[in-house]
Structure formats: C-alpha cells, structure tokens
Amino acid sequence: MTESESATVDLEIIVQGTQEGKKQELRLWLRMLSTTKLISQEIRRRLRNEFGATLPQFDLMAQLYRERDGLRLGELSKRTMVTNGNVTGLVERLETDGLVLRATPDGDRRVTVAKLTARGETLFSAMAAAHEGWLRDMMADVDPAIISELWQDIGAVKSSVSNHLSGADFD
Amino acid sequence: MTESESATVDLEIIVQGTQEGKKQELRLWLRMLSTTKLISQEIRRRLRNEFGATLPQFDLMAQLYRERDGLRLGELSKRTMVTNGNVTGLVERLETDGLVLRATPDGDRRVTVAKLTARGETLFSAMAAAHEGWLRDMMADVDPAIISELWQDIGAVKSSVSNHLSGADFD
DNA sequence: GAGCAACATTTGAAATGTCAAAGGTTTGCC
C-alpha cells in the first residue's frame, strides 16, 4: 500500500470503524469455521471409506509416526490438542486394533508411552499419502501464491490468538 | 520460533523436514485446523464459564436468532453443518432448558420447527455480544486489512473445496 | 384408493469431546 493512496484508505478506515467494519473478525471466524468443517467432513468420510479409520485416530498416529520411539500420553494430548482423558480412550482403541502399543518405561512408572506397531506404520504411511492428495485436489482451484499467503497470514492470526487466551494456557 | 512459547501445539509437525514446494496445501490445512481448534476451545471455555452454554448450542441458537419464526430441523442441520440426528438431541436439550420450543405445523406433520423462546432470545443476545468481543480481542494483533484479505482468500478455498467433494453434495 | 417413492425426523451404536475428581508415582524438602 503506497502513500499516495492514503487519503482513500483513511476514509475507508473511518467508514469501517463506525459501521460495517466492526464485525470483520466475527465474519472471518465464521468463514474459517465453516471451511474447516467442510474439509474435515470430507477427510473424515474418505478416511472412513478407504481406510476404516477416524480423523482423531489419524491425527494421533501422525504424531507417533513422527516420533518412532513413541510419545507419552500427555505429550500426545498437547500435540493433538485433545484432552488427557480422550487420549486414553483413543490409544486404547488403537491398541485393540493392533496399530499402537502401550508401555511403561522402567524409569518412571507414572508414565505411559504409546508407539506405532509395524502394522500401524504401514497403515499410516498409506493414509498420509492419500490424505495429502485429497488436500491438493480440494484446493486445486486456489492459486499457489494465495495458499502460501494464507499460510503466513493465518499464522499471524494464530499468534494473536495465542497471546490473548484467558485460560491458564501458557508454558 | 515466536509461536513456540505459547501453549499452541503445532499439528504441523507432520510436514516438518520435507521439501519446500510440494506440500503447501497440507501445510495450510494443518495450520487452519490448529488455529480453528485453538479459537474454538477458547470460545467454548468462555461460553461455559460465563453462560453455562456449549458451542454447538450457541451455533444452533445463532441460526434461530436470525429466523425469528423458527426453522425446520433439517434446515437447522444444513445451516449448522450438523447431522440430523445430532440436531434432534441438541434441540431436545435446549428445550429442556427452556431456551427453545418445538412445534409441528398444521400443514405437514413430518416437520418439526424449532424456535427461540423469549428467554432464549435474551440469553443469546448477551452471548452474541460477548462472543463478538472475544473474537475482536483474540485477533487484536492482526492488521484489519489482513483480516479482510483472509476473509476473501478463505472464501476462495471454500469454493474450491466445495467443487471437489466426493460425496454428491454441493450448492 | 392402495401402494410406493420421496421426504423429515428420530433412534441406536460407537467414537470423540470436555471437565473434574480420583488413583498411583516421583520428587523435594525438612
């Protein structure tokens, strides 16, 4: 934005501040939310149909795939943004399906570490490849430059939100 | 690394360490998802603490607030992007709390119409005002121009996604 | 006017989600 445009911009800001512009954030949020829901539902449907897996299971396995030595449940909880109690159940079901193993390390018996089994790794590998393709397809009509820009700008939003949380949510 | 000091957890780890060019869409998706989760959790916490309400209840009431004559459950389902079966339970609980009323119109007895009660309208009105403020606060660090741009560009993403769904479902 | 397809909602099973409280373990400190 050049300085030569500043007069126009000032006018726009005044108008925005007094009228329409008040709900920009709300409008953005609603669009983010509906878009995210739309994509989530599509991914969930495909994971189910093609792999018999759920989205939370996929998310959890993604974290374990990145840490081949396994992760403590609390760490899994943080990375997946899922509550502790929820992680317990998720891992439990994945263990029943033979995709994940649970173990308690010798050093600290408070801890449970979850780890992908060989079968889990194989399955996730296939799911991840498909998953990436689905996203490319879904966003096929969007200019790559826009995608990159969105990644940046949403990062700014995420930062701002992180700095304005009410709950005891800092470390 | 500015984000790393917050409690924000990156689901973006999946992409880490791979080549730059190829996974833009995946990278964007993961950031959208984690940001949306972050904001949702904050709003849910505040709705709970300050109004004793849940986020899906808020969403549903928002639709009814815009249509004072009420909406059929199927229409509510579409607008909130929630399945039919889910709407049944949500409306049921809201009715128990005296915030919503259910009625069957004379013309068509297949239909159930849900409508806000006076108490529901009052409560939602207060929640909506607070909700809007929370979003403004959370996004306070983001340039208004960026917010507007994001709204536009996410619209493009939503459009693209809508045109590439597998389930026969687009409008 | 009987039957059938289309429509709208509910129901039921299974999974995910939150929160708060309870259960073990470890650590630090006197």
Added chain:
DNA sequence: GGCAAACCTTTGACATTTCAAATGTTGCTC
C-alpha cells in the same frame, strides 16, 4: 525417613458427533 507437593494417567458423568436403520408423513401413480 517421612510427608507434601507436583506429576501423569485413568475414570466417570455428560455432551457432541457420525452413520445407518427405523419410523412416520406426504404426494404421486395407476
């Protein structure tokens, strides 16, 4: 040594979520 605080996970109650099947209604056709 012993105790209390801190830590990690599980449990339990309840709300939300999906899907598929069942239920009830309407409208159309023959």
